[in-house]
Structures are given as structure tokens and as C-alpha cells.
Amino acid sequence: MDIAEVLRQHGYKVTPQRLAVYAVIEHNQTHPNAEVIYRELQPQYPSMSLATVYKTMEIFAKIGVVKMLQCGEDAHRYDCNTTPHAHIRCTECNRVADVPLDQETLIREAADKTGFTVDSVGVAFTGICPDCREKKLQA
Known part of the structure; x- marks a missing residue:
């Protein structure tokens, strides 16, 4: 998917930060939250704020590029797989996986x-x- 073109089609500016956020989540199977995305981008984008990541993810959800997941935690997680499916979260380690239904x-x-x-x-x-x-x- 050409995220730059999708952003333009929906009237949003194409910024290096938005492209970087998308690059982190594009093929990410871990269903990260905004803080995980932010921590991954910090070394390359030290001036990027956590608020920028949240705003970017809100835009991506609004235009249908990602799904916002509520997995029983404090923070939303994000999924680039927008096809219909369910999720399962481990109550021990909080890992989230896709469940085809x-x-x-x-x-x-x-x-x-x-x-x-x-x-x-x-x-x-x-x-x-x-x-x-x-x-x-084993314990």
C-alpha cells in the first residue's frame, strides 16, 4: 500500500513522522500500542513526541489503514490487518494474536x-x- 497516496486521498499531509510510524506497523504482527511504536522510533526521530504517534494512529484508524484494538489493557493496540478477524490476549505476558473466525x-x-x-x-x-x-x- 502506498501510504503517502492514501493520506493525500483523504486530505492529510504526508510527513516523515507519519511515514515512519507506518513503516513500524506495516508488517508488525505484535499489535503494538502507541508507546511501543514511539520507543522504536525515538532513536531515529528524537524530536517526535508520543502525542504525534497517537495522532498519527488516530488518522490511520480514521482512514481505515489500521484497526484500533481494545484488548483489556489501558492502552489501545493497533493492527494493520484490517480484514475481519478476532484477537486473543495472553493474560500472563499480554501477547496478542490474530484468530481467524x-x-x-x-x-x-x-x-x-x-x-x-x-x-x-x-x-x-x-x-x-x-x-x-x-x-x-516448568515452575
Whole structure:
């Protein structure tokens, strides 16, 4: 995806900071929060503020480049995979992973059971990841 072109199409300026933030999250599978992104960019962009990262991520969410995730933590996490899927968070280490789900079935069941017209689906699971489960067994 040409993030510069997407920003321009939506009327936003293309700045080095926005391009740098996108470069950090573009293929990031860890679902980072703004502070993680900020810490990664600090060595290259010492004048960039945490507020800039937050504002950039708000813009990216608004234009559909990322999804903002609420995973049961204080801070939002961000996901560049905007296709429909769920998430699971480890309650021990806070790792977040994607969970492929048949969301059409969930939508149909929710609509059938409630009479609602479903606009969107947000599913988040919690549990203990294999690494943390193994550590517990070894302790």
C-alpha cells in the first residue's frame, strides 16, 4: 500500500513522522500500542513526541489503514490487518494474536437470536499462550 497516496486521498499531509510510524506497523504482527511504536522510533526521530504517534494512529484508524484494538489493557493496540478477524490476549505476558473466525456465521447467529441488524463484530478472547503455559508447567 502506498501510504503517502492514501493520506493525500483523504486530505492529510504526508510527513516523515507519519511515514515512519507506518513503516513500524506495516508488517508488525505484535499489535503494538502507541508507546511501543514511539520507543522504536525515538532513536531515529528524537524530536517526535508520543502525542504525534497517537495522532498519527488516530488518522490511520480514521482512514481505515489500521484497526484500533481494545484488548483489556489501558492502552489501545493497533493492527494493520484490517480484514475481519478476532484477537486473543495472553493474560500472563499480554501477547496478542490474530484468530481467524467465520464472522458471517457469528453475524447471522447474533441477528437471529436478537433481531438486531448487525453492523460490525468485535471478538476478543483471553487466555494463556503456549509459552506462558509451558513456563507455568516448568515452575
